[in-house]
Amino acid sequence: MSRLAKVNEFVLRFANVNGTGSASANGLVARALFRMGLPVGPKNIFPSNIQGLPTWFEIRVSEAGYTGRRGTVDLMVAMNGQTFAQDVRSVEPGGYLLYDSSKPLAPELRRPDINFLGVPLTELVTRQFANPRQRLLFKNIAYVGVLSALLDIEPEVVEQLLREQFQGKEKLIPPNMQAFELGRAAALERFACPLPMHAQRRDAVGDRILMDGNSAAGLGCVYAGATVAAWYPITPSTSLVDAFSAYCEDYRVNPDGSKRYAILQAEDELAAIGMVVGAAWNGARSFTATSGPGVSLMTEFLGLAYYAEIPVVLFDIQRCGPSTGMPTRTQQSDLLSSAYASHGDTKHVLLFPASPKECFDMAVQAFDLAERLQTPVLVMSDLDLGMNDWLSEPLTWDDSYRPDRGKVLTAQQLEDGFQFYRYLDVDGDAIPYRTLPGTHPSKGAFFTRGSGHDRLGAYTEDGDKYRDNVDRLRRKFDTAATLVPDAATLRDHGNSAGIIYIGTTAEVIPEALDALTAQGLDVDALRVRAFPFTQRVYDFIAAHDTVFVVDQNRDGQLRAMLLIEGNLDPARLVSVLSYDGMPVTADLLVHSISTHLEPVRALAMGASA
């Protein structure tokens, strides 16, 4: 039988039952491979359930650095009876399937073209461990041991990781080591190890880190100096506030135990955003984290904050909608509802992080932009980035950073005769000045309201004055376009076709570009990093006959926004869509783009012949 033979280029998939502690064992495998210097892309594919339903964990290992989802499986660790048949089917011909051979395998489940590797895991751990919960947990560690032998994952690395993981709970280290050894010995005894497909130590990750986006964003809020967080729990945003809380506990607690931060768990998202608005009005950097259903509840306040010009930072960790939808699956489907959230004429600044480092950096930028522009800024992450570990450039910090608090007048400036009118465009950038409550006894107080106001801040229902105000807000959005992070050109070879994409789609772009080039289809690529779109985005579109716009949603929301904002010819923007709740794959991009371009190329070649 053929056996896949690859070194450092393969996909592992684990099929488990939710709630059995498998995620930490699977994460251990990913981190061990990473420690061996190999780029990895771990993805946890889990159900919206606490215990009992099927869950998968996938690890892309790629010395070439392709860490996105590939879509097919080379080695399946099939630990879930419920999905066994399906898991058998998903393995590539010549691939491997590791299963628990404590019970005999039904012959109809076999496939002649893949390699079945049976280890009696249940039997082994039952013999070794008495307690039923231990048996469950150590079965996971035992298969890590099996994989270590099969794939040549260095045992010293795994053992070191176990020691780190159980620091402070040292009692747990010996049984974990024992379970790991048990699996490893069983594999060495049964199979010729390693498999033709295995890992070898390399130096292919450099100084990069393995981190999830939500932790990075939460840490970014700490570094930005945010002091008030208000939120209401929702997957997949909860871990962002958890991370903020944990890092604050590390760095923001005074010797007497008092805290230099406040975290308010609100009664709902309406209250959460209200608290952020109240705190920001009062001059504290404050933020909320939510997902699509929360954003919809926050929209009335978002409109008020836009119109009354209050800095708000909101992290939208997008998931599959609508309503509860598929809450543990990923999408980029809140673009339109966030960009234009609320009634009336509103437009919000959006940032699109594509890595943990960008989650960190954009958290800081979001506060600077929100305060500079006095407007809501929404950081549009997603479940894939928020909750999975990503290979990322290390986080960096410049100690000379000073927060941009924007145009906030001090008591001294007021005293010195600064003529303060709340909504007057003094500097021509359409950004007015503001004062904080309590600043000055007689100068500087103003009334914040959602009703019509003129340049001086006075209530009015005069149509011309209303228009004057919203026209200025429109110009403020132009100012925003000069301040937001610019788009990043990944490839500009002067091709006639180009790809535009945002956020997590970035992970599969290098692989897709290489595969297209291999087919003779060279295309350029530009990553949009913010809304409003910068000039570079429009220039890129102008320079390409065909622009593929990748959207992880059904209706091509990024494309729609480009059309709305850029007044472009719709025929030139071709949607490439992925919306099954799974992170987009390079295969899908390659297939969609080549299907579109092949006839064009054939035609061109025919014409020149």
Add this chain to the structure above:
Amino acid sequence: MSYLPKPKIHHPQLPKNTLGLTRRDYEGSLSTLCAGCGHDSVSAALIQACFELDLPPHRVGKLSGIGCSSKTPTYFLGPAHGFNSVHGRMPSIASGAAAANRDLVYIGVSGDGDTASIGLGQFIHAIRRGVNMLYLVENNGTYGLTKGQFSATADVGSKSKAGKANPYTPIDLVQLALQMGAGFVARSFSGDKEQLVPLLKAAIAYPGFAFIDVISPCVTFNNHEASTKSYSHIRRHDRPVMAADFVPLAQEITAAYAPGDRHTVTLHDGSMLHLKKLAEDYDPYDRIGAMNYLQRHQADGSVLTGLLYLDAEPTEMHAMLGTDAAALNSLPHASLCPGAAQLDAINAALR
């Protein structure tokens, strides 16, 4: 900067408080509410209370939701920052503002529609959270701004201007506030300045969540005979149970407070609250007793007013959160940011 600013006329002989400010320094813009609206009397009482408390006006944050009542922050304390937020959501604005800066005084004004319907959730959660503020409802049993629909505090059977009877049981905000754990709970009437001003002073100075339900008749939509929130109904059914007067620490206690049937409560900053029993069988320190008493008297149509409950040792939001004694918005960035060296250590742990 505000709507219909009042002309500034100098009155040298107006009395001044210890800050050297006159009552006029606590006024706001001219009211645009209907002539005779109870809300204007509440604004006047607030002006009086803040003046008498010697509050620096600019150290007050005045917040509201949406409604005629929620318009009123424009009409008092001109030198204070105001925030007219969205319908029913003033409590979250107050919570966030108080979290950011614990050093200001927060006065939230709301209506019965704003609080008892759309904002009910935020109202009770602000109480649970112990936000240090005065939360004042101008309760007229109707939606004024949207022209006379029944609100959730309208009494069952009470009639609208058009003569329709309200079929629903009212929500009694005072009982709700008691049940949710508010530390200071009072009810008053916009037309009773003698009672209202001292209550407002005590509530503003109170170091925790203070709630006052002020019956404030809507002359345009709900001031007819069959309304239980009309001037005449309240005048007939008002039963004060406990009067309060507030003496700030700085002020000398004078002989004006003659001994008699009085209780004196010392708040944690040394300020004092003098309580005068008007109903012999009423105990303002007994939360459950107060709820029973209110329910018993509700049945016969009487409206109990005065200070209904007082917890002299309230737990405030910042104490529950364990926050720094300094206002969070005043902390320098250097004390908030762990810096580059720490970040390198964090990176190292992620490899």
